[in-house]
Amino acid sequence: MYEIIKYPVDSLKAYVVSFFKALDVPEIDARIAADVLVSADLRGIPSHGVIRLHTYYGSRLRKKLIDPESPISVIQESPATLALDGGNGLGQVVAYRAMSRCIEMADKAGLAVTTVRNSNHFGIAGYFAMMALSEDMIGISLTNSQALVAPTFGLHPLLGTNPIAAAVPAGSEHPYVLDMATSIVPIGRVTVHQKSGQSIPAGWGISSEGVLTEHPEEILQGGALLPLGGPAELRGYKGYGLSLLVDLLCGVLAGAAFSTGVGNPNNERNADVGHFFAAIKIANFRTVEAFKADMDAYIQLLKSAKKLPGEDRIYIHGEKEFEHAKKCLKEGIPLMKEIVDGLKAAGDEIGLPFDIQPAG
Amino acid sequence: MYEIIKYPVDSLKAYVVSFFKALDVPEIDARIAADVLVSADLRGIPSHGVIRLHTYYGSRLRKKLIDPESPISVIQESPATLALDGGNGLGQVVAYRAMSRCIEMADKAGLAVTTVRNSNHFGIAGYFAMMALSEDMIGISLTNSQALVAPTFGLHPLLGTNPIAAAVPAGSEHPYVLDMATSIVPIGRVTVHQKSGQSIPAGWGISSEGVLTEHPEEILQGGALLPLGGPAELRGYKGYGLSLLVDLLCGVLAGAAFSTGVGNPNNERNADVGHFFAAIKIANFRTVEAFKADMDAYIQLLKSAKKLPGEDRIYIHGEKEFEHAKKCLKEGIPLMKEIVDGLKAAGDEIGLPFDIQPAG
Numbered sequence: 001m002y003e004i005i006k007y008p009v010d011s012l013k014a015y016v017v018s019f020f021k022a023l024d025v026p027e028i029d030a031r032i033a034a035d036v037l038v039s040a041d042l043r044g045i046p047s048h049g050v051i052r053l054h055t056y057y058g059s060r061l062r063k064k065l066i067d068p069e070s071p072i073s074v075i076q077e078s079p080a081t082l083a084l085d086g087g088n089g090l091g092q093v094v095a096y097r098a099m100s101r102c103i104e105m106a107d108k109a110g111l112a113v114t115t116v117r118n119s120n121h122f123g124i125a126g127y128f129a130m131m132a133l134s135e136d137m138i139g140i141s142l143t144n145s146q147a148l149v150a151p152t153f154g155l156h157p158l159l160g161t162n163p164i165a166a167a168v169p170a171g172s173e174h175p176y177v178l179d180m181a182t183s184i185v186p187i188g189r190v191t192v193h194q195k196s197g198q199s200i201p202a203g204w205g206i207s208s209e210g211v212l213t214e215h216p217e218e219i220l221q222g223g224a225l226l227p228l229g230g231p232a233e234l235r236g237y238k239g240y241g242l243s244l245l246v247d248l249l250c251g252v253l254a255g256a257a258f259s260t261g262v263g264n265p266n267n268e269r270n271a272d273v274g275h276f277f278a279a280i281k282i283a284n285f286r287t288v289e290a291f292k293a294d295m296d297a298y299i300q301l302l303k304s305a306k307k308l309p310g311e312d313r314i315y316i317h318g319e320k321e322f323e324h325a326k327k328c329l330k331e332g333i334p335l336m337k338e339i340v341d342g343l344k345a346a347g348d349e350i351g352l353p354f355d356i357q358p359a360g
Numbered sequence: 361m362y363e364i365i366k367y368p369v370d371s372l373k374a375y376v377v378s379f380f381k382a383l384d385v386p387e388i389d390a391r392i393a394a395d396v397l398v399s400a401d402l403r404g405i406p407s408h409g410v411i412r413l414h415t416y417y418g419s420r421l422r423k424k425l426i427d428p429e430s431p432i433s434v435i436q437e438s439p440a441t442l443a444l445d446g447g448n449g450l451g452q453v454v455a456y457r458a459m460s461r462c463i464e465m466a467d468k469a470g471l472a473v474t475t476v477r478n479s480n481h482f483g484i485a486g487y488f489a490m491m492a493l494s495e496d497m498i499g500i501s502l503t504n505s506q507a508l509v510a511p512t513f514g515l516h517p518l519l520g521t522n523p524i525a526a527a528v529p530a531g532s533e534h535p536y537v538l539d540m541a542t543s544i545v546p547i548g549r550v551t552v553h554q555k556s557g558q559s560i561p562a563g564w565g566i567s568s569e570g571v572l573t574e575h576p577e578e579i580l581q582g583g584a585l586l587p588l589g590g591p592a593e594l595r596g597y598k599g600y601g602l603s604l605l606v607d608l609l610c611g612v613l614a615g616a617a618f619s620t621g622v623g624n625p626n627n628e629r630n631a632d633v634g635h636f637f638a639a640i641k642i643a644n645f646r647t648v649e650a651f652k653a654d655m656d657a658y659i660q661l662l663k664s665a666k667k668l669p670g671e672d673r674i675y676i677h678g679e680k681e682f683e684h685a686k687k688c689l690k691e692g693i694p695l696m697k698e699i700v701d702g703l704k705a706a707g708d709e710i711g712l713p714f715d716i717q718p719a720g
Contacts, residue, residue, distance in 0.1 A: 078469070109438070109469065113471050113640060153673065155666040156665060168605075176608060180598045184594055206668075209669070229590075234544055234594070235588060241677045244662075245538055248655070252654045252655055253645050254645065260661075284438055285613050286443065298607075301619055301620075302518060307514060308515050309569070315597070
């Protein structure tokens, strides 16, 4: 079991803002990036939270592998479409701006898509999809990522874990928020099993010999993750197809890198990550009231349905995360001591001690 | 092994046109519906082809459960968005018209979405996504369907096999065409195993007691299919999330029925199926030439990559189907004798004998 320390949301976020500012990120952008990063911890997705503050972002900003100014430029635009160049900026900042523009366009056109090339890892995809919710829109957020997943019948990783996020507003119920890697699990899940000495379920990935493995290190050392679905008889080519589709939209359509061309955050070169965002204005199809009434009815139908023996809940996507965030706002964000140690080391390195008080 | 009879594509299609015409479908609509239906057989998806001519369409047209005139009406429209009422028409005809309008709108706006309520089963989702290809657009086609799939931790079917289809043009390579049920397998696959007395892989579905079963009849008699991913440890809640997303777009956004409200083709009431179509014009994001060059490079990268031991090919989605269609155009469409017998019985019932000559 890990040792856990809880920190108040506001002070953790304030520290992350200072951290980005210390690395020449403008204050307003630092606030955006901090909000995205801390939201991952808040929503119970610590693999994408402050654990990556230094490794994915800080170290790259210091090495000038990410441009702290995030100088976004427009490649091509029309009332419902926008193609952006992210200027090798911070992925969170670039994605936030891209989705903001997408929502503005959709407010007028009823619908909009923004693509982004030349960006970086942007954190949790769901954050940007959720930006549409308050505008009574459906939000979609996709990104490609470094190759970790083998295509069906392939031996080596050629596809990213390329997530699909979609957010759909409801009325009195929590909104529906899907935020899923198109692999069975993200690589961080395998790392956690390795660190804790646990085996993994057969199906998550293959060894460098192409054999289904229960040993996490065999995936991490020259092996590959498998796409959602897993082996052929359980239809892994569907997960492969979804992962490829995400890359066709984020890599090929956006004009960014794709497949093995997408940079790993550990590489000493620009990542050229690509994103794809869409916003759909509900009022262009039916009244928002009728839509939300149906959403609530649907969610209640699912939640009140008969459960499998031994199970007491059917979850709606995003529900666990809303509950986790509520708890964290009250009790503080739980961080493993290992992550806190990493933050302390990173803070010392840039002369900004991580000395915030744990939640009381 | 089944007895197979091959029929020339043109004469099979001509028969289906006559069949629909005999049931009061206007000639132009009969041609559309026949092309969609025969395309399924041509592309190697016989479960969605002429096997359903009578059961899904003919019998419902005769009982006035489908309106042969397909009187589509506009609920709401803007340059990039269109909400249609399918008038309880033939799903294929309604979907063809809806996607045609979507493509026309996207040609001007760079992007468009059309939703449809009050429609019927429309055949293969991929057909409508592929309509975008010749216009150098990316096409997306979704539909909801009668509840056959249990949500994660649920005992009963509450979701359709709700397919996702996406078509992306390439240059010299075949286009990418994904056309997948969001369940592990469609129900027809289970029926085929039952008819041939085979067991099924554990994971495809559960019995009425909620237990993973290898007996097809336990799924068919009060059980349920499982969403893509299967059990929780292999992340079936992602397939559940995708299936639900399709229904939120096709059912809730379109204002059609959703979940258990979607009619089964065997029910004596309107099905109120909902669809969602999107078209994205590539030229609004980058040049079509650059896009297609990258598509070809990506496809070649995947195809030339190292394979798993014992495998000699990595497939691109849609590739097998293009090869199957090419073969059928030369040799005729293979139909199981059981399907031919069904066509003969249906033809006799409506006074239009199925007497076309098999391919020579």
